Amino acid sequence: MATDNPQAPDDRAPAPRRRDARSASRSPESPGSPEARRALVRRRVIAVSTIVIVLSLFVGGTVAAVLIAAPRILPPVANVAGTTTTVASPGATSDAPAPAVSPVTPASPSPSAAPFTPPPPPGFDKTQLSIDDPNSYWFVVNKQRPIPDAENFVPNELTDLPPDMPNPNGYQLRLTPMAALAAMFAADKNEVGTQLVAQSGYRDYSVQVRAYQYYVGVDGVAGADKTSARPGFSEHQTGLAMDILDTTSGCTTDFDCFGKTASGKWLAANAYRFGYILRYPADKTAITGYEYEPWHFRYVGTELSNEMHNTGVETLEEFFGLPAAPDYGG
Ligand SMILES: [Zn+2]
Numbered sequence: 499m500a501t502d503n504p505q506a507p508d509d510r511a512p513a514p515r516r517r518d519a520r521s522a523s524r525s526p527e528s529p530g531s532p533e534a535r536r537a538l539v540r541r542r543v544i545a546v547s548t549i550v551i552v553l554s555l556f557v558g559g560t561v562a563a564v565l566i567a568a569p570r571i572l573p574p575v576a577n578v579a580g581t582t583t584t585v586a587s588p589g590a591t592s593d594a595p596a597p598a599v600s601p602v603t604p605a606s607p608s609p610s611a612a613p614f615t616p617p618p619p620p621g622f623d624k625t626q627l628s629i630d631d632p633n634s635y636w637f638v639v640n641k642q643r644p645i646p647d648a649e650n651f652v653p654n655e656l657t658d659l660p661p662d663m664p665n666p667n668g669y670q671l672r673l674t675p676m677a678a679l680a681a682m683f684a685a686d687k688n689e690v691g692t693q694l695v696a697q698s699g700y701r702d703y704s705v706q707v708r709a710y711q712y713y714v715g716v717d718g719v720a721g722a723d724k725t726s727a728r729p730g731f732s733e734h735q736t737g738l739a740m741d742i743l744d745t746t747s748g749c750t751t752d753f754d755c756f757g758k759t760a761s762g763k764w765l766a767a768n769a770y771r772f773g774y775i776l777r778y779p780a781d782k783t784a785i786t787g788y789e790y791e792p793w794h795f796r797y798v799g800t801e802l803s804n805e806m807h808n809t810g811v812e813t814l815e816e817f818f819g820l821p822a823a824p825d826y827g828g
Contacts, residue, residue, distance in 0.1 A: 622805050629818055632736055635674075635773075635799045638814045639733050640823035641723075641787040648730030649703050653737035659696055664745060669699030672737040675773070675797035679740055682765075682772040689768075692761045697751060697793065698741040701734040724789055728826065733777065738797045749793075754780070757792030769795050770803040779812050785822040786813055 627636040632645045633654050645651050655673040659665045663683055671679060683694045701709065707729045713722035726732075733739040741751050742765060749755035749762070756762040757780070766776050774797050780790035798806075798814070811817045 624818060635738065635797060636802060637736060638818060638820060639731060639736060640815065641731060641826045642821060642823035644730045645735055648735065652702065656700055656737055663696055664693060665696040667698065669696060671699045671740060675738050678772045678774065678797060682769065682774065686761055686764055690760050690764045693745040694761060695743045695745055696740055697743045698734065700737040701732060703729055703735060706732045706735060733796055740795055741793045742795055743793055751793050754790055754792055762792045765795065770807040773797055773800040773803050775803055775806060782813050784824050785815050787823045787825060
C-alpha cells in the first residue's frame with residue numbers, strides 16, 4: 499500500500515507534466531518540483547488577474563463609451579423618425595440634422611418646387627391693336643374722331659350674312675364680326691328662345707349721307723345729330739356694327755323698347771361673350787354723344803370685350819382714356 503502512495507503522485511503526475519511540458523520552453527525549472535508547481539500557481543494567479551483586469555477595463559470602457567455616446571446615438575434615432583414626417587411636410591426640412599439629410603434628399607425637389615410662384619400675368623395691353631386705323635377691331639369713331647378719308651374708306655372682308663339669319667335689308671358685315679354675330683344669334687335662340695334680326699349693318703359713305711339728310715329733314719340738324727351720325731362719323735361704315743332687333747317684340751330702332759325685351763336684356767348682358775359691346779349705354783350719352791341705343795352692338799373682339807366686362811368699363815372712350823365726345827365741336 500505504502501508503495502502505492504508514493505506512486506500515486508507519480509500516477510497522477512502525467513497530467514501536470516503534460517501541462518509543464520508546454521510551459522517548459524518558457525521556464526528552466528524542472529517539471530514536477532514543488533518550486534515549479536508554486537511558480538505555475540503564481541503564473542495562473544497572475545494570468546487570471548491579468549484577464550480579470552483586462553476584462554474589467556474593457557467592460558468599463560465599453561460602458562463609459564456607451565454612456566458618452568448615448569446622447570449622440572439616441573437623438574438620431576428620434577430624428578430618423580422625425581425625418582419620415584418631414585418628407586411629408588417640406589417646411590421642416592431645414593431643421594433636419596446632417597445625418598438625417600440623406601433620407602430627405604430624394605424628396606427635396608418637391609419642397610424646392612413648392613415655394614415657386616409663377617410671375618403675375620402681364621396687364622392688359624391696350625396698344626395691341628390700333629384705335630386710329632378704321633380697319634382695326636379697336637378703332638374708335640365718335641363725334642370727335644371721324645373716319646380718316648371717310649369718303650373713300652371701305653372696310654376689309656365685307657361679307658354677306660348667312661341665309662338663316664333674318665336680314666331684311668341685306669346688310670353686310672366684316673367676316674369675323676359676321677361669324678361672331680351668327681354665334682350670338684344661335685345662343686340667343688338657345689338660351690332665350692327668340693329669333694334675332696340683323697336690322698342694319700355696314701353702311702357705306704353714300705348711304706350715310708342719305709340717312710343723315712333724311713333725319714335733318716325731319717328733325718333739323720340738332721335733332722338729327724342726336725340719333726344719326728354725320729357722314730364720315732358713323733360706326734356703321736366700319737363694318738363692325740349691327741343694329742339688332744327680334745321677330746316677336748315689335749320694337750324698332752326708336753326709344754328704349756328693345757332694351758326691355760328678353761332678347762334686349764340678354765344681349766346687353768351676354769354680347770361680350772361673342773366679342774360685342776353695347777356701344778351706347780343709357781347713362782353714357784355725355785361720353786358717347788348718342789342717346790341710349792339698346793339695339794346697336796359693336797364688334798371689338800372677345801379679348802377687349804372680356805376685359806371691359808371684367809373691369810366694368812362700358813365705353814371705348816373711357817377704356818382707352820379718350821376725351822368725351824358729346825358733340826361734333828367746332
Ligand atoms: Zn346702329
